Amino acid sequence: MSDRVVETLKPALVAGGVLLFICAGGLLGWLRQPRELRLDPPAAADLDQFRLMHNGISGTPPQSYFALGKPYEADAYNLSQGKRLYSWFGCPACHGDGRGGVGPSFLDGWWLYGPEMVSIVASIRDGRPHGMPAFRDKMTIEQIWQLAGYVQTIGSYTPKVAAPSRNDDKNSRPAENRGPAIIMFDEGPTGAHFDQGPSP
C-alpha cells in the first residue's frame, strides 16, 4: 500500500525537490551578492585610503575592501556600471575600445603600472605622466573603483566569472568575458612602450 503511495507521489516529489533546489540557489545567490546601490559613506571614504608603493606601481587596498568582498573586480553590477562610466567619462577618446590610441592599450598584455586594482585606481584618480588626466574631481571614489574594475576586466590575464553587460552595437574586439586578452592580442612586452611609463 505505502509502496503504491510512494510510486504515485514520486513525480510530484521530484518536481518539488527540483523547485526547492532552484529556490535555494536563488536565495543563496541573493545572500551572496545583494545589490549594493551605494556604499555607506564611511566605507566609501575608506576606499580612498589605499597605499601605493612609491614608484606608483602596485600597493595595498584598504582593509575594508577585502571586508566588502572585493566587489569591484568580480561583481557583474559594478562591472556594468564601470563599463557605462568608461564611455561617460570619455575614456574611449584616448584608449578607444580598449585597444588604445593616443593612450596605451589595455589588451596587449602589457600593464605599464601592473594589473592590480590599486594601480589602476591610482592611475584614474591621480593621473599619470604623459597625458593621463586625474579624475579626482570628476568622479566619486566609488565610481573610480567601478571603472578600474572594468578596465582590469578588459585586459585581464585570466577570465573572470562575472561580466559586464553586453554591447548594444557590434563588438569591435572580443567581449570582456572571453579568455585572457594575452591570447588574442599578444604583442609581447616589447620596446614599443619605451616612451610611456613612470621613467621613460
Place this chain on the structure above:
Amino acid sequence: MRAVPPLLISTVVAASGCSGNQSALDPNGAPAIHIEHLIIVIVIICTVIWLLVMGVLGLAILRRRDRPAEDPISEKRLTTVVSAAVATTVIIIAGLTIASFYTTRGIGVPEDAALTITVRGQQWWWQIFYASSGATPGFQTANEIHIPVGQDVHLKLESTDVIHSFWVPSLAGKQDLVPGRSNGLLLRAEKPGVYRGQCAEFCGLQHSHMAIMVVAEPAADYERWAAAQSGNAVIPAAPDAVAGQAIFMAKPCAACHTVRGTSASGTTGPDLTHIGSRQTIAAGLVETTRGSLAAWIADPQTLKPGNNMPMVPLTSAELQNISAYMESLK
C-alpha cells in the same frame, strides 16, 4: 444607517481616476479626443454585444431541450442563425478595425507642425531639446516640456539606453522611444494647463519614477519661457549661492551636468541651467524646493535607488550652499 455597498465604493474610487491631469478620459488635446472617441465607441459596442450574448445564453439555458432536435427544419434554422452570427461578427470587427484605422490616421504627425521638440529617454529621466527658432537659440532642458496652446507640436522620440514610452494621457496616445531610431508623435493641447505623463514601457528599476510634465500655455507666455530658457544661467548674487557655485564647479557635479554660462559642461546628467524654474526634480519625484534639492543631492540613491547619480560626499555647509545655488538657477 446602512453600510455603503463595497461595489459602490470601488466604483466611485475607480471613477475618480477618470479626471485630472493624467487621464485618457479627460482629454484636452485633439489626438487624445480622437482616442477617447474610439474608446467610447469600442466600449459601447462591446457592452451591447456582451449583453446580447449573455441574454441569448440565459434564454438557451431556460428553454433547454432534453434531446437534440434532429429534424431538417431545426437544422436549417440553426444554420441560418449561425451564419447570421458569423456575418455580424465579421461586419462588427471590420467596422472597429476601420474606426481604429481612421483614428490612427487622425493622430498622425502633420508635415507642418509649428514646433519640433526632441525628447530623448534615459534611465530614468527625459532629456529635451528645443531647436533654435527665429531669434531664440536652441536649448536643452529636462523632464518638463512647455508647448503653446492650440498648436501642433511634433515630438521626435529617441532613446539612449532601453525602450521607453512617452505617454501623456490627457494630450496624446503612447509612443515608444526606441534606441537607434526616431519616432514621431503629435502633441497638441487645446486648453492651458499642466499635464502629467509617465513612462509607459517598463524600463528598469526606477520606471515608476520617470514622470514628465507638459505645460501648455498661451503662445506669448510660451515665447517668454523659451527666451528665458535659452539664455545662460543667472549669475548668483546671494553669498551662499556664490559659494555653492564654486563648490559645484570643483566637485564631480560639473563633470556630468551642464550649467550654461559656466565651466560646467557635462553631458551625461540633466542640464541644470534653469533647474530652479522646473516644477519637479528627478523626473517628477519631488517638487523643486531648496529642501528637496538638498535631500536629493545629499543622498540620491535613497530617494531613487539605482539611478545614475552618485552620492558625492559633502559637508553640511557645502550641501546648504549647493542647494542654494541650485534653487537660484531660475
